[in-house]
Amino acid sequence: LGATGQRAQLLRQRGGDEESKALRAQIEAKLPKTNPLDQFLILMDGISKDTENLPAPTEARLKELEKLYPNDFEVYFIGGHFYMRANNFPMAIQYFEKTLRLAPWMAQVHNQLGYLYTYVCKYDKAIQHLEAYARLLPERANPHDSLGETYYMTGRYEDAIREFQSALAISPSFTEASYHLIDAYSATGQYDKALQQALRMYESSDSPDWKVRALMSISEIQQHRGNLDLAREKAQAAIDLRPEAFSPLYRLALVQIAQGDFPGVQATLEKWQKQFSPLANGKKSPKSEDLKRMYDYLVARMNEAMGNFQAAIQGFQRVSDNIPVVHRSIDVRRDLAESYFAAGQPDRAREILGQIMAVNPNHVASLLLAAKIAASQSKNAEARDYLARCQTVLKQADPRTPITRDVQQLLRQVK
Numbered sequence: 001l002g003a004t005g006q007r008a009q010l011l012r013q014r015g016g017d018e019e020s021k022a023l024r025a026q027i028e029a030k031l032p033k034t035n036p037l038d039q040f041l042i043l044m045d046g047i048s049k050d051t052e053n054l055p056a057p058t059e060a061r062l063k064e065l066e067k068l069y070p071n072d073f074e075v076y077f078i079g080g081h082f083y084m085r086a087n088n089f090p091m092a093i094q095y096f097e098k099t100l101r102l103a104p105w106m107a108q109v110h111n112q113l114g115y116l117y118t119y120v121c122k123y124d125k126a127i128q129h130l131e132a133y134a135r136l137l138p139e140r141a142n143p144h145d146s147l148g149e150t151y152y153m154t155g156r157y158e159d160a161i162r163e164f165q166s167a168l169a170i171s172p173s174f175t176e177a178s179y180h181l182i183d184a185y186s187a188t189g190q191y192d193k194a195l196q197q198a199l200r201m202y203e204s205s206d207s208p209d210w211k212v213r214a215l216m217s218i219s220e221i222q223q224h225r226g227n228l229d230l231a232r233e234k235a236q237a238a239i240d241l242r243p244e245a246f247s248p249l250y251r252l253a254l255v256q257i258a259q260g261d262f263p264g265v266q267a268t269l270e271k272w273q274k275q276f277s278p279l280a281n282g283k284k285s286p287k288s289e290d291l292k293r294m295y296d297y298l299v300a301r302m303n304e305a306m307g308n309f310q311a312a313i314q315g316f317q318r319v320s321d322n323i324p325v326v327h328r329s330i331d332v333r334r335d336l337a338e339s340y341f342a343a344g345q346p347d348r349a350r351e352i353l354g355q356i357m358a359v360n361p362n363h364v365a366s367l368l369l370a371a372k373i374a375a376s377q378s379k380n381a382e383a384r385d386y387l388a389r390c391q392t393v394l395k396q397a398d399p400r401t402p403i404t405r406d407v408q409q410l411l412r413q414v415k
Contacts, residue, residue: 036065039075057082073102080112107136111146121326122299123154123359134163140247141171152184153327160184169399175201175210180216186224187364189397191405195221209245210239216251223255226402231255232414246276253298257305265302269295293319297332304335309343328354334366339344346373362393364403371410380414387411 006154040057062079069075080095094344096113099106107352110133117126118372127150134143148163165175177203185194198221230254238248249272276291286342300315316336323329337352350373357367390407397404 001384027264034074036068037072037078040065040078046201067276069209071102073099073106077106077109078101080109084112084116085393089116092116105136107133107143110136111143114150114278118150118153118327119325123150123327126150126258127154139169141177144170145174145177148177148180148184152180152187154361155360156391157184157188157362173204175205175207179213180215181186182221186221187393189364189394189401191221191382191398191401193224197383210240212245214345215241216247219255220250223258224401224403225398228255229260231275232376246272246294246372249275250294250298255264257298257301262302262306265298269298269302291296293322298338301335304339307342309339312339313330313343326355330360330363330366334363334369337366341373341376342370346377349373362389364390367393368403368406368410371414375414383414387414 004162025132034099040061046366059082062075062082066079073236076095076098076314079376080092080099083089083092083095086173093113093116098110098114099109100113103109108344114126114130114133115145117123117129127147129270130143134147137143144163144167145305148160148167151157151160151163161181164181164184166183167174170354178197182194182197182201183200185197195218196212198217202218203210205211205214213236215234222228222231222234232252235248235252235255238245239252241250249268253265253268253272256262256268271294296315297306297319300312300319303309303315304312314337316332316339320329320332333352333356337356340346340352341349352368353373355365356363359367367386367390371383371390373384374380374383387407387410391411394404394407
């Protein structure tokens with residue numbers, strides 16, 4: 001029944017409503033006669049609405065199933081998903097770890113635990129599980145991509161690049177791995193390689209959504225390289241391709257801020273408000289929350305660029321507070337630290353940078369800012385240490401890019 005339920009969900013997602021309804025009817029007819037574990041799983045997935053004569057998938061019911069089947073790995077596997085969907089990550093981890101003790105051959109559980117441990121900021125544990133996932137399924141692309149993501153978020157960029165390349169060698173059409181590889185190349189200043197990868201992704205994809213993502217990557221790469229007019233052109237091309245999408249408009253605003261085109265930014269923000277604020281009719285949803293965070297971030301970036309540092313601090317702090325997973329807010333936190341430094345609060349900036357580097361010790365933008373703060377306080381030896389770490393990360397970077405020039409210029413000042 002579980003496999004039938006998954007097929008019903010997939011058909012519904014792809015527009016096969018009638019066939020999906022027929023499968024759901026089959027499930028509801030058979031569900032009362034199936035075993036309690038399958039009942040719990042089916043009801044938890046929302047496949048069946050027939051709960052009048054069946055116990056609901058609650059935490060209390062899960063505990064009852066544990067007593068009925070104390071050594072059945074499936075109880076703990078289902079329990080892990082139950083708690084994961086409730087965003088109770090510590091409990092989800094406990095249940096998935098118990099699943100592996102009972103069924104160590106379940107490679108996919110390593111993947112679940114890898115992501116869950118990142119949510120609770122235990123990155124070493126996440127890497128251990130994802131490395132096990134890749135060892136158990138070396139011929140599959142996804143384990144390499146998942147492991148690469150965790151290497152990337154912890155600053156192990158060379159390892160991340162290797163894993164993303166392995167994923168693409170196994171599955172050249174694995175677009176997510178291609179997208180991740182672009183980010184890893186960019187993080188190490190290898191913009192030529194990042195651009196080549198983005199162009200390949202654009203040319204090989206039949207999906208307008210992926211073409212848009214490729215265009216936005218190209219725009220971001222060109223911005224990193226200092227080619228702001230070209231960055232703006234690619235952002236506009238993404239808007240023209242999918243005018244109903246919000247990410248291209250967001251990318252355009254970031255380029256306009258970098259150009260100092262504040263009237264243009266204001267016009268883009270007004271368009272954003274008009275086009276996207278009415279979404280969900282005022283009701284909270286993951287999408288509406290994302291849209292609000294993105295809008296708030298753009299306003300904060302504009303305030304920072306205009307020298308309104310206190311307003312920028314408030315905006316960046318609000319966005320950071322609304323991103324519960326630390327590694328997903330690193331760039332926002334770095335901008336927050338920069339605004340504190342600009343506002344004459346270097347100690348607060350250093351504190352935030354320390355939080356970032358506890359997760360990713362090789363985040364170049366944070367290392368460079370830390371070096372600037374140290375130099376401003378005549379701590380030249382400390383500044384040189386940060387800059388040396390920048391140079392290590394950027395050892396394969398393209399020459400004459402803004403980030404490498406900034407590192408070299410500051411290094412000359414503190415020698």
